[in-house]
Amino acid sequence: MLPPAVGRGPFPTPVGPVQRYRCPSCHQEIFFRNTACLACGIQLLFDPDRGFSDMAETGHPCANRGQINCNWSADEPGALCxxxxxxxxxxxxxxxxxxxxxxxxxxxxxxxxxxxxxxxxxxxxxxxxxxxxxxxxxxxxxxxxxxxxxxxxxxxxxxxxxxxxxxxxxxxxxxxxxxxxxxxxxxxxxxxxxxxxxxxxxxxxxxxxxxxxxxxxxxxxxxxxxxxxxxxxxxxxxxxxxxxxxxxxxxxxxxxxxxxxxxxxxxxxxxxxxxxxxxxxxxxxxxxxxxxxxxxxxxxxxxxxxxxxxxxxxxxxxxxxxxxxxxxxxxxxxxxxxxxxxxxxxxxxxxxxxxxxxx
Ligand SMILES: [Zn+2]
Ligand SMILES: [Zn+2]
Ligand SMILES: [Zn+2]
Structure with missing residues (x-):
C-alpha cells in the first residue's frame, strides 16, 4: 500500500470549473488514487471522462485492481483500463x-x-x-x-x-x-x-x-x-x-x-x-x-x-x-x-x- 495521496486537480470535464474529487455517494473529499471512500466505505471507480462512480452501481473494475489497486474502470469485465x-x-x-x-x-x-x-x-x-x-x-x-x-x-x-x-x-x-x-x-x-x-x-x-x-x-x-x-x-x-x-x-x-x-x-x-x-x-x-x-x-x-x-x-x-x-x-x-x-x-x-x- 502507498502512503496517503496528495489531492489531484479537477474533475475531468472537457472544459469546466475546477473541482476537487468528491465521493459520488457521501461527497466527502477523496483522493485520486483511492479505491474506496474512507468516509462511507463505497468502492470507487474512476473513468477518465466521467470521473468517480460507485463501483456497486456502474462500470467494471480494471483487471489490475486486485493486484495493484488500480481504481480505474474498464470497458468490459476482465479488461484493462x-x-x-x-x-x-x-x-x-x-x-x-x-x-x-x-x-x-x-x-x-x-x-x-x-x-x-x-x-x-x-x-x-x-x-x-x-x-x-x-x-x-x-x-x-x-x-x-x-x-x-x-x-x-x-x-x-x-x-x-x-x-x-x-x-x-x-x-x-x-x-x-x-x-x-x-x-x-x-x-x-x-x-x-x-x-x-x-x-x-x-x-x-x-x-x-x-x-x-x-x-x-x-x-x-x-x-x-x-x-x-x-x-x-x-x-x-x-x-x-x-x-x-x-x-x-x-x-x-x-x-x-x-x-x-x-x-x-x-x-x-x-x-x-x-x-x-x-x-x-x-x-x-x-x-x-x-x-x-x-x-x-x-x-x-x-x-x-x-x-x-x-x-x-x-x-x-x-x-x-x-x-x-x-x-x-x-x-x-x-x-x-x-x-x-x-x-x-x-x-x-x-x-x-x-x-x-x-x-
Ligand atoms: Zn530523454
Ligand atoms: Zn463516501
Ligand atoms: Zn488499470
Missing part, C-alpha cells in the same frame, strides 16, 4: 518487491495518462493499439544481461523499476548531481520523445518549427550524449535551458522542456483546485490553462513556486521547484504549448513507424 492498457511489460512478479514497485509506477502513470487524454494527445496508433507503450523492467542480477536503461524508442518507453525505490532514486539523483528526480518527471520526459515523433510525423512544417527552436535533431544522438557525459553542460546553460541535461541534444531539450510544461500546467491546476490563486486573472482548468500564452502562465507559476519554495524551506524540506524559467526557456515552453494546442485542434495525429534511436 485506459492507463493499464499502455503497460505492455510488467515487472517479474516472482520478485516479491516488484508488485509494490509496479503499483507505485502505475499510481504515477494514471494521472499522466489522464493529462494526455485531457490535452487531446493521441493515445492509440492507426491500428488502434495503445501508444506510447510502457515496459517496466528490473535488473535480473545476471551480470552478463544488458542493463535496463530508462528511455524511449519507437513508441516504447522502458522504465527501470528501481526508479520506484525512493532511496535508489535519491542515490542516482545525488550521483548525477540533479536538483530533481521523480517518477512523474521521468514519465513526463519520456512521453515527450514519443510525441515529438507522433506530432511531427508527416508534418514537415512542425518539424522545421521545432528545429528552429530546439536545434537540428539530425546531429548524432549517441555522440552528443557521450560528449555531454564527458564534458558536462556549458557553464552558462541556465540562461537558455531548463536543465543541464537539456543541453545534450535537441531531443533532450524538447523532452526536458515538455516535462516542465506539464509540471507547470498540473501544478497551476492543482493549486487552483485548492484555492491558491495567482494574483493575475487566470482561467481555471487544464483545458483552459493550456490555451493561455506561456509568458502569462509562467508568471503565475513563478509567483506560486516562490511561495511554495518558501513554505518548503520553512519546513526544512528540499526546494519545491529548484528551477529558473529564463525567457528563452519560456519561449521554448510556448512552442510546446502551441504544438499541443494545435495538435488538439483537429488534425488527429497517429504514431509514426520510423525513428529507431533509443533515447
Amino acid at each position: 485506459l492507463s493499464c492498457q499502455h503497460t505492455t511489460v510488467v515487472p517479474d512478479l516472482s520478485v516479491p518487491a516488484n508488485i509494490d514497485r509496479w503499483e507505485r509506477i502505475e499510481t504515477v502513470k494514471r494521472p499522466l495518462i489522464l493529462m494526455l487524454h485531457r490535452l487531446g494527445l493521441p493515445l492509440f496508433d492507426e491500428a488502434g493499439m495503445p501508444v506510447p507503450r510502457f515496459e517496466l523492467k528490473g535488473e535480473t542480477g545476471d551480470a552478463t544481461a544488458p542493463r535496463v536503461l530508462t528511455g524511449h524508442a519507437e513508441g516504447t518507453i522502458t522504465l527501470n523499476i528501481a526508479e520506484a525505490d525512493d532511496a535508489e532514486r535519491e542515490r542516482i539523483r545525488a550521483e548525477m548531481n540533479e536538483p530533481y528526480r521523480t517518477l512523474t518527471g521521468h514519465l513526463r520526459h519520456e512521453v515527450a520523445h514519443h510525441y515529438w515523433d507522433v506530432l511531427t510525423e508527416a508534418r514537415q512544417d512542425r518539424l522545421e518549427t521545432l528545429r528552429a527552436i530546439f536545434g537540428d535533431d539530425r546531429q548524432d544522438y549517441g555522440a552528443a550524449l557521450q560528449a555531454h557525459y564527458a564534458e558536462g553542460a556549458p557553464p552558462d546553460w541556465a540562461e537558455s535551458y531548463i536543465s543541464a541535461y537539456a543541453t545534450a541534444h535537441p531531443w533532450e531539450d524538447f523532452a526536458e522542456t515538455w516535462a516542465h510544461v506539464f509540471h507547470l500546467l498540473d501544478g497551476l491546476e492543482t493549486a487552483q483546485a485548492f484555492g491558491l490563486k495567482a494574483p493575475q486573472a487566470m482561467p481555471e482548468g487544464l483545458e483552459r490553462l493550456v490555451r493561455e500564452p506561456m509568458p502569462h502562465l509562467a508568471q503565475a507559476w513563478v509567483e506560486l513556486t516562490i511561495a511554495l519554495n518558501a513554505v518548503n524551506e520553512a519546513m526544512g524540506h528540499e526546494t519545491f521547484y529548484p528551477f529558473v524559467l529564463a525567457p528563452p526557456v519560456v519561449a521554448k515552453q510556448e512552442a510546446i504549448r502551441s504544438l499541443i494546442v494545435e495538435a488538439n485542434s483537429g488534425d488527429a495525429a497517429v504514431a509514426p513507424s520510423g525513428n529507431a534511436l533509443p533515447r
Whole structure:
C-alpha cells in the first residue's frame, strides 16, 4: 500500500470549473488514487471522462485492481483500463518487491495518462493499439544481461523499476548531481520523445518549427550524449535551458522542456483546485490553462513556486521547484504549448513507424 495521496486537480470535464474529487455517494473529499471512500466505505471507480462512480452501481473494475489497486474502470469485465492498457511489460512478479514497485509506477502513470487524454494527445496508433507503450523492467542480477536503461524508442518507453525505490532514486539523483528526480518527471520526459515523433510525423512544417527552436535533431544522438557525459553542460546553460541535461541534444531539450510544461500546467491546476490563486486573472482548468500564452502562465507559476519554495524551506524540506524559467526557456515552453494546442485542434495525429534511436 502507498502512503496517503496528495489531492489531484479537477474533475475531468472537457472544459469546466475546477473541482476537487468528491465521493459520488457521501461527497466527502477523496483522493485520486483511492479505491474506496474512507468516509462511507463505497468502492470507487474512476473513468477518465466521467470521473468517480460507485463501483456497486456502474462500470467494471480494471483487471489490475486486485493486484495493484488500480481504481480505474474498464470497458468490459476482465479488461484493462485506459492507463493499464499502455503497460505492455510488467515487472517479474516472482520478485516479491516488484508488485509494490509496479503499483507505485502505475499510481504515477494514471494521472499522466489522464493529462494526455485531457490535452487531446493521441493515445492509440492507426491500428488502434495503445501508444506510447510502457515496459517496466528490473535488473535480473545476471551480470552478463544488458542493463535496463530508462528511455524511449519507437513508441516504447522502458522504465527501470528501481526508479520506484525512493532511496535508489535519491542515490542516482545525488550521483548525477540533479536538483530533481521523480517518477512523474521521468514519465513526463519520456512521453515527450514519443510525441515529438507522433506530432511531427508527416508534418514537415512542425518539424522545421521545432528545429528552429530546439536545434537540428539530425546531429548524432549517441555522440552528443557521450560528449555531454564527458564534458558536462556549458557553464552558462541556465540562461537558455531548463536543465543541464537539456543541453545534450535537441531531443533532450524538447523532452526536458515538455516535462516542465506539464509540471507547470498540473501544478497551476492543482493549486487552483485548492484555492491558491495567482494574483493575475487566470482561467481555471487544464483545458483552459493550456490555451493561455506561456509568458502569462509562467508568471503565475513563478509567483506560486516562490511561495511554495518558501513554505518548503520553512519546513526544512528540499526546494519545491529548484528551477529558473529564463525567457528563452519560456519561449521554448510556448512552442510546446502551441504544438499541443494545435495538435488538439483537429488534425488527429497517429504514431509514426520510423525513428529507431533509443533515447
Ligand atoms: Zn463516501
Ligand atoms: Zn488499470
Ligand atoms: Zn530523454
